[in-house]
Amino acid sequence: MKFKYVVPAALLIFINIYAYAQGKLVDYHNAEALNGLMQKKTYYTPENIQWLAELQKFFYSRRTPQGLEFLVVDTKEQHKSPAFDREKFAAALSEVSKDKISATDLPITRLLMSSNGKELHFTYQRASWICELNTYTCKQNIDVPQHTDSGRTKSPDQKWIGYIKKFNLYISPAADQTKEYQLSTDGSEGNSYSPYMAWSPDSKKIAAYKVNTAKQRLTYLIESSPADQLQPKLRQRAYPKPGDTLDQYIPCLFLVDTKKQIPVNNSAINEQFSLTEPVWRNDSRAFTYEYNKRGHQKYMVMEVNTSGETRALIHEQSNTFFNYSRKKYRYDLADGKEIIWASERDGWNQLYLFDGNGKLKNQITKGNWVVRRVIKVNEKERNIIFEGSGMEKGQDPYFIQYYQINLDGTGLKKLTWENGNHSATFNEDYSIFIDVYSRIDEPATTVLRAVKTGKVIKELEKADISALLKTGWRFPESFSAKGRDGETAIWGMIIRPRNFDPAKKYPVIEYIYAGPHDSFVPKNFAADNILGLHELAELGFIVVQCDGMGTSNRSKKFHDVCWQNLKDGGFPDRIAFIKAAAKQYPYIDASRVGIFGSSAGGQSSMGALLFHPEFYKVAVSSSGCHDNRMDKLWWNEQWMGYPVGPQYAESSNVEHAANLQGKLLLILGELDENVDPSSTMQVVNKLIKANKNFDFLLVPGMGHSLGGDYGEHKRRDFFVKHLLGVEPPEWNWIPNITVPKS
Structure with missing residues (x-):
């Protein structure tokens, strides 16, 4: 979106003659000009x-x-x-x-x-x-590095120093560090004690982990064209992949006064994905940590007392996955006498109150809507301020609104309710807040509100987009349609070009990102986003984006569609969404549909041609995670499960590459440190062996990306050629083209 043209005057006649069809040079100019025209023309949005x-x-x-x-x-x-x-x-x-x-x-x-x-x-x-x-x-501001004392940790009373020596845990009196006491004796290379020890508040106990270290997988990148030398460079990094072995942590307890280790019962925490760092109760009676079993179907909050006895305070179990990376929330009240916990156990992400022994006292929030984030727990007043979405009937179910509720589940109060996506900033005692709310088709309103009533104290700002509208910019349309089940609403947006003509027929380009960790269709007002979807529409397309099943922030059932099935990508819902739009708007040509995306969206965009070629005809896939066995361990095991089984091959673009139909452009940066570039290269290998026709762009020096400016130009050309049926403007014979303003 930053490629620039300078048009010699002699070429203007040529441009004018061929400017009437879509996808011509003037459309490229209009697309690129729009980027600058949209900038800095939305006023009074804080x-x-x-x-x-x-x-x-x-x-x-x-x-x-x-x-x-x-x-x-x-x-x-x-x-x-x-x-x-x-x-x-x-x-x-x-x-x-x-x-x-x-x-x-x-x-x-x-x-x-x-x-x-x-x-x-x-x-x-x-x-x-x-x-x-x-x-x-x-x-x-020159930041001064904060140096730690070689992993040496002082006790809260400053009398002792803990440290690791020869793989074991030692302590020394702070007043005389020539003395030392060895607290553990079983540490060894590859089975060493971690230096991140936790002292009890009374300085009489230490909780520490002994770590059985797994062998690291290394992946390699070749930098073909380094700036500082002629010869290429080899890079390597640790990069665990699904199925690899992981470090295993053994909680240990030590008494400072007697210099003894207390045996801890760790029988319930086998086959770990991870343990959180130990945290002591304020009265030093016990410490807690959280256990995530490999496969993410079992998650527990564990408590270890000073006798080494271990019990599970919270036990979360799922037949699919517990979304630890985005939806986990825990707050301990009164030093652990009660626990607030987030769970989807009733089918929606809600809050629960447990007593200090892990017995459920009551469900705090309830309904066919989701808690998005806890903002404030007021222990004295025993209430919570939180973000929720989906409670307000007739609104986009992804819109964030603010609420307050008592810990016993009573007194639910709306703090915001206007039809828009809200963002609140509170004062320190949470009595007032600034609320900014907008929609993709409604610029922002900013008000000062009172928490006690939710009522507006004063309107502070009202956005002005008159300068933006003078550029011809068109509002996106918020659009919803029934998904694959004929019942569930799928929400998204439709973008049209500035010179939109309802008498014409427009091919469709869908931008896809279906990562199960979130939802992705914008909800706030913005002239455009970093993807340049409005600019892409200028070439003669209708551009759409939607959140199909398998993405987050709806019901657990909606989310679980992704489980061991990332190839699904919400495609049955996406296809239904586009078909519904085409039925409502005859100018949308659902027989010419293209798709593009990056990373997980790169996997999905190519998957559209492999698994749904009857609908999708053209795809541009950037930095794709084409086989979930080749990508980062934590993200892929969260959704595809553990151990690695046949479900991984079933969702693999590599395994199904020979089924390619339609037009495909693959874009890859050689220095992608997020997704192993070999994932794309293995797709290329299979396509070649299957004698498939496709296009491939490898960008030297580029990391994880949609393709950079050059890749963006190639993507636009690819859609113009294969969806519009127009040969894109030739780059090489028009040097640095910029069309002058008329």
């Missing part, structure tokens, strides 16, 4: 919202027709005022950076205002800076 505790005010930045502004909000007086003098700030940064900086368009990011409003921390030119706002003195 960013970098923060509560400044010492000032008792909110801070945020906003873009206006006059440039960037920075404000503080006095919540008592309900008044906004400038946070600092932009002119002085720009002058100070210009002086120290030696760059000419505009006060109305400060090129700074990652703003963080100090709680007293006297310092602004920010990023400029990829460096960290601080500006003292009293004197307007700016300086680069």
Whole structure:
């Protein structure tokens, strides 16, 4: 989306003659021009919202027709005022950076205002800076590395130091480190004690792990064209894959006074995927850790007392998977007398309250909707503020709203309810908050609200997109259709080009990412996203995106479709979504459908041609995880299961490559450290052996990516040629083409 053209005047006649059909040079120009036209034309939408505790005010930045502004909000007086003098700030940064900086368009990011409003921390030119706002003195912030004392850990009372020596755990008096006491004797190479030990608050006990270290798998990359030498470089890194052996952790307990090890019952934690670090109770009576069994179907919160007895406080069991990486939530109240726990045991992600012995007291939240995130647990008032989605009837079920509820499950109160996706920033006592809400088809409204009632205290901002609309930019359409079961709503969006003509027929391009760890269709208002979907539509396409079954943030049943079945990719729902759109809008041509994606989306986009060639005709696959046995262990075992079985081969693009139909472009970066590049190369190998016709682009020096600027150009050309049936403009005979404005 950054490739540029400069058109000689002699070629303008040529361009005008051929500008009437889609996919021509003028359409490429329009697509690229749109990127610049959309920039900085959405006004009065707050960013970098923060509560400044010492000032008792909110801070945020906003873009206006006059440039960037920075404000503080006095919540008592309900008044906004400038946070600092932009002119002085720009002058100070210009002086120290030696760059000419505009006060109305400060090129700074990652703003963080100090709680007293006297310092602004920010990023400029990829460096960290601080500006003292009293004197307007700016300086680069040079982070000083924090060195640890070789893994030596002091006890809370500062009297002892714990450390690892010759694979075993030792302690020494802090006052005389020439003395040492060996607490363990069974450590050895490959079976050593971890230096990350946990001292009890009373300094009388240590919880530690002995680690049986697994042999690491190494993967290799060849950097063909390094910048600093002619010859290629070989890179290697540890990269465990599904089925590989993992480190196993043995919880151990030591008494400082007697210098003895207490045997711990670890019989319940075999075949680990992981253990969390041990955490002591405040009164030192016990420590807890969380056990995730390999395969992610059993997850337990374990407690070990000072006698070495172990019990499970929380026992989560699933026939498919427990989503530990995104939905796990635990909060211990009153030093473990109660536990708040998130679970999908009733089919929806909800909160539960257990007593200190692990007995269920009550379900806190309940319904056919999901808790997305806990914001605040108020132990004194015994209530919770949380984000939820799907509770509000008639709204997109992915929209985040804010609620408060008592720990006994009573008193559910709405803090927000307007039809949009909400984002809240609270003050320190959680009595008020700034709420920014929008939709893809409705720009942001920003209000100050009271937690006690949820009512709006004051409207702070109303976004203005009039300048954006003058570019011809069109709103995306939020669209829903019934999925494969004829009942479940599948939600997504439809994007049309600026010169959209309902009398024409438009082929469809779907952007896909179906990773089960989240949902992916944008919900907030934005002119465009990093994928450039609006720009792609400018070439003469209808562009769609939807979240099919198998993705997250809906019911457990909706999510479980992905289980041991990543090749599904939600395709039956996606096809139904596009067909429903085509039925409602006759200008959508569902006989010409293309698809593209990267990473897991790269796997899915190629899978569309392998498993659904009757519907998808063209695919561009970037950085694809084409065989889940070749990709990172944690992500793939979470969804495909353990041990590695025939389900992995059933979802493999490599195994099914010979079934390819349609037009395929594979894009790969040779230095992909996220997905092993060999995954794509094995697909290429199978396609060649099957004598299949396909296109392949290998980008030297590129990592995990959609393809960079060059790959983006090739992707657009591929869709123009094979979906529009138009030969793309020839690059080589038009040097650096940019069409002048008329």
